[in-house]
Amino acid sequence: MxxxxxxxxxxxxxxxxxxxxxxxxxxxxxxxxxxxxxxxxxxxxxxxxxxxxxxxxxxxxxxxxxxxxxxxxxxxxxxxxxAAAVMTVVLSLNFLSVAVIDYAGQVVAEEQRRLDTLTMSREALIGECTAIVRRRIEDPDLDIRSVARIALAIQGITDTKARAMLWSPITPQTDIAFADILEAEFGIPATMENDCNMMAVALRWRDPQRYRDDFIAILLSHGIGMGLVLKGELFTGTHSSGGEFGHMIHRPGGALCRCGRRGCVEAYAGNYAIWRNARQLGEDAEPVADVSDAQMRTLAATAREKDGPEREAYRKAGEALGYGLGSLFALIDPAPVAMVGVSAAAFDLIEPALREAIAQTAGGQHSESISFDTEPNELPLIREGCAMRALTFVDQEIFAPGVQARGSAGKSVA
Amino acid sequence: MxxxxxxxxxxxxxxxxxxxxxxxxxxxxxxxxxxxxxxxxxxxxxxxxxxxxxxxxxxxxxxxxxxxxxxxxxxxxxxxxxAAAVMTVVLSLNFLSVAVIDYAGQVVAEEQRRLDTLTMSREALIGECTAIVRRRIEDPDLDIRSVARIALAIQGITDTKARAMLWSPITPQTDIAFADILEAEFGIPATMENDCNMMAVALRWRDPQRYRDDFIAILLSHGIGMGLVLKGELFTGTHSSGGEFGHMIHRPGGALCRCGRRGCVEAYAGNYAIWRNARQLGEDAEPVADVSDAQMRTLAATAREKDGPEREAYRKAGEALGYGLGSLFALIDPAPVAMVGVSAAAFDLIEPALREAIAQTAGGQHSESISFDTEPNELPLIREGCAMRALTFVDQEIFAPGVQARGSAGKSVA
DNA sequence: TCTATTTTTTCGAGCCTCGAAAAAACACTG
DNA sequence: CAGTGTTTTTTCGAGGCTCGAAAAAATAGA
Incomplete structure (x- = not known):
């Protein structure tokens, strides 16, 4: 109530x-x-x-x-x-990255590690995370009194309570309550966030003029993710982080998706799908586990050079994204879009088909007014978003608490 | 800020x-x-x-x-x-209906009129609305001191500010600022609402157990509409009433929709689409202007009787609705669904294909946990929703205002 | 009639915000 | 360089609001 x-x-x-x-x-x-x-x-x-x-x-x-x-x-x-420090932990495919950030938002320490996330056991994955956090916290060079909050981000689905990773493409493991685990281990409040949502948060801080109340951040990477801000609030699903734009259905019964279903937007626009189409492997071909950024850049270069299957692959990706956005716009109306990730660097190859597709949909009414922006590098964005999310939590919950807590905090400082 | x-x-x-x-x-x-x-x-x-x-x-x-x-x-x-009274004005295809409701929510007067909305001029349409409102307000039998607020509902798209109808299938006219017009005419605050949103509001009041924080109301009528409640709030688009579920794309380049585009969910699941498929007119056949409820009931009866094009038409409708819901669930996660309108009475014909389609989508994970409820009669629901919306406005804005206004109100009564 | 119990009102205390006035800190002027 | 004007910031008393505790009210049971 x-x-x-x-x-x-x-x-x-x-x-x-x-x-x-x-x-x-x-x-x-x-x-x-x-x-x-x-x-x-x-x-x-x-x-x-x-x-x-x-x-x-x-x-x-x-x-x-x-x-x-x-x-x-x-x-x-x-x-x-x-006044405080926060910690960000970003877990992406084969990569773990943490940073300690002071209350003013400056990075004061960081550490990165390569991992084989796809084959690691549940325990190993959790172990790596807690270990790296412990190293940063206990670092004697760090003259931060205490870390007030930890924000984790992971590609995949998290729960609405921001406690657990439910499913992620970077690991076969499911349902890991990272937030609870870190809280129990270090006694520091933690939250588990979706990577694309953090991208959206970061964009809002980076360019509040452009990304204010309503906008869409789409990750064009191995998979397709989305962070959505509507009416100034980060949009989440009823049970999970939601916003699984990549798994809206583009063509019923269509191309095989990494999620095992068919016809998802991602099955046409994810890196593996562009790769599959460029190689003309057929829509039923099992998605490859990973395509390197370098490989994708080569693909894009080839597509720009000559009209062939590579160019057609990007066209198909544009079409899928366009129809997907069209359906999304039918629900939420058009809004500025930021394309993030390695394939955002190939947006010139994607855009024509994308705009053509949008024009065929309810979003088409304002087709020309829809603006796209690109940012090839998602990782810094995710890290920034995590930092701002954690800091905002400290602002709201620790430094503006109920009266009792405030009284004691005041004493301890004064 | x-x-x-x-x-x-x-x-x-x-x-x-x-x-x-x-x-x-x-x-x-x-x-x-x-x-x-x-x-x-x-x-x-x-x-x-x-x-x-x-x-x-x-x-x-x-x-x-x-x-x-x-x-x-x-x-x-x-x-x-x-304490107050409010007025509801519901404008639907060929039908105008108003009601006066007391502060406790009881209907104290009503009036209904048949119109030919599809052919009426802009002026005639506005004229009919203002005339019917004036008749109810000036009715000497009505011992209501004053009407504190008017809520209008119309099928179609309204703006976020709840001032105007932007587009509606019931009339060729566009951009009529009904709320402004009525306010200017009667000096009573008015809002212009989307019919499906009002259905959702009504469901929330009717059955708060079932429809509380997250649910979906879908209108299965000549067109397909949706009212969406997420996190306890009515969902609207960034510029318009949004939630145009019927115009999400089911099949790119597919069946001709009433909106002029192709492949919308509505082009498979709207009454005219079911009718078109049952008559085997082909997907390119121009949508008919209206199919009577009686005709739709006959169609459903035939479909139940024998396996033929009628049954197939409902199957296709179910498939379109299922994939559409699947895409929606990818964005917002599964939630209880209320099917409203004449074709909700044929939900038995729709449900199998619908569930089969959902199972092929991201929503399929919780396929069995998704509950459907049906309510064949949308009009009372829309009216109730309007009434509650108007009353809630009075609660919030008139009876809980700033101090100055409150002071004077207190004096005038005491 | 008296007592136990629950609801509702009363009353003083403690905060919080506000407006007005005062204080502070500078630039400009002759 | 002192005086004046201007803008920012602080101070202070007034007015409101909510809260807890105690009192009052209203009933059932003994």
Whole structure:
């Protein structure tokens, strides 16, 4: 049931709002915060005094951006990098990457490892993750007092509660509650996120002009994934991370998909599908386990060079993506799209067929107004998204908690 | 930007919460409201005293449900039917229907008219709507002081702001800002809603057990529509009412749809499509303008009787709906489905192929756990939904406003 | 009639936000 | 270089709101 607003909630929410404004706007003055939040100057003054006292915010130098103005110069408020740290863990095909990030969002440490995720046992996979996290946390060079939160991202399906990986193409293992495991191991709150959702989160921070309330991030990689932001909120399914754009049906009974079903968008537009079509192996050919980025780049080069099966493969991918997007647009209306991943670098080969297909669908009404942007490198995006997700959690839950917790936190710092 | 919470918002929100609790639970006592909202008894007591003083709530008789309990009996709080009235206007193919509903949700007046919506001019259509509303408002028999809000529903696409009909299959006219027109004409706040969304709203009130946070209402009528509730919120597109399930693509380049495109789900599952297939007219045959409910019932009867083109037509409809649902489930995960409209009465003919198709999709993982419910009559549902939508608006915006407005309202009643 | 029990109201305390005024910190001016 | 104007930030009292505890109200059972 919906719950009433208690009196203490007021301060908590407004604290969170101030922190969010500072994180969003960089170095806003108290006056600017008052303007964007709609709260009075007195309230902002009181809250920011508290936050500075607790070591969460810091006052910037007043002589920041050339003070040409007449009166008392604005004092920019910033996030105190030492207020907390968070950790990101990104698990992708044969690759594990962690980073420690300070409260202001700067990477202070990182470590990467190659693994053979496709053949590893459940225990080995979990072991590698906990080990790498432990190494970073216990690193004596790291002068971070404590990691306040861990965010994991994995390609595949996670549950709505952000506790577990349910299924992932990078491992035969299923249902690993990574978040619970890490929490139990280190006593640090953790969440398990879908990689494409983190891409969307990152895009929102990178370019809030373009990616604000409604947009679509599509990962064009070995598989096809999607992160969807609607009305300013990350979209998730009712039970899982949802948004499995790659497994919408493009052609009933069509090409064989990595998921074992037939006719999914991914079975035409995933790297393995483009590869399969370029090699003219037939739609029933078993998907290959991996195609290297270099191989895909070669494929794209060939397709650009001459009209042959390679070009046709990209055309088919464009068609599948276009019809898929058309169906998606029928549900949510058109929105800006960011194409991410190695095949986004071949978007020139994909776009014509994609636009042609969209024009045949309900999305076609605004065909020309749909904008596409490309970003070939997904990993940094996923990492950034994880970092922002973890930091936002700290902002909201740790630094803007109920009264009791806030009191003690205040004492421990003051 | 997100806006801070002012001090006055507190009372406003908690007032809204109390009203919502009373509307939801029937005759809750103050103690029960305190329990469901999590607010203290004192707060509930104060707020309900205000609301009773303002004539919004009324105290029920204490001897309501056999007072077997020991102590002071609970006093049920109810909505005062005379506190306000709302009006619903439902515009469907060749049919216009309005109703006046009191604050407690009872219909106090209604009127219906047959029209030829497909051939009417823009002015005539608007004229009929304003005329019927005026007749109901100015009816001397009606002892309702004033209508506080009007909710219109129409088959087709409306804008996100709930101001205008953008496109509708029931008329060649487009972009009619019905809400603005009625507001200008009568000075009463109005909203323009999508019919299927109102079906979903109604289902939520009718059976909150089954249809709570996540469910799908699909209209199987001449066209195919959908109302979607996700995470307890009505789902809408970024620009329009969205949720155009009927125009997701089932087969690229496939059967001719009423919308002029090809291969939409509706081009296989709409009444005209079933009709077309049953008559073996071919997928390119121009959709007929209307098929009567009686004709559809005859068709279903024939299909049940013998294996022929009629049965095959329903099979194809089931397949299209199944693959469409499969794609939808890939995005949002499976959820309970309510099939509404005349073809829902033929769901026995549709279901086998539908389930078979879903099993071939990402939704298939939970194939057996997906439940279908049928309701052949959409009109009462749409009307109910409109009524609840309008009443909820009154609850939230008129009876739980900012402080200034509340003060004056209080005075005028006291 | 008295007592136990449960619901509802009353009342003072504690917060929170707000507006107005004061204080602070600078640029400009002569 | 002191004085003035301007803008930002803080201070302070007022007004509201919710809460907990206690009181009042309303009933069933003894």
């Amino acid at each position: 919906s719950v009433g607003i208690r009196h203490d909630d007021l301060r908590r929410r407004n604290r969170a709002m101030v922190i969010a404004a500072v994180r969003r706007d960089g170095q806003p003055s108290r006056t600017e915060i008052a303007a964007t939040t709609g709260l009075s100057h007195s309230t902002i003054s009181a809250i920011s005094a508290d936050l500075i006292g607790e070591g969460i915010l810091t006052e910037g130098k007043p002589n920041e951006a050339g003070s040409l103005k007449r009166g008392r110069p604005q004092v920019g408020l910033g996030l105190n990098p030492e | 997100s806006v801070g919470i002012r001090h006055d918002d507190l009372r406003r929100r908690n007032r809204a919460m109390v009203i919502a609790a009373v509307r939801r639970d029937g005759q809750p006592s103050r103690t029960e409201i305190a329990a469901t909202t999590g607010l203290s008894h004192s707060t509930i007591s104060a707020i309900s005293a205000d609301l009773i003083g303002e004539g919004i709530l009324t105290e029920g008789k204490p001897n309501e449900a056999g007072s077997l309990k020991r102590g002071r009996p609970q006093v049920g709080l109810g909505l005062n039917p005379e």
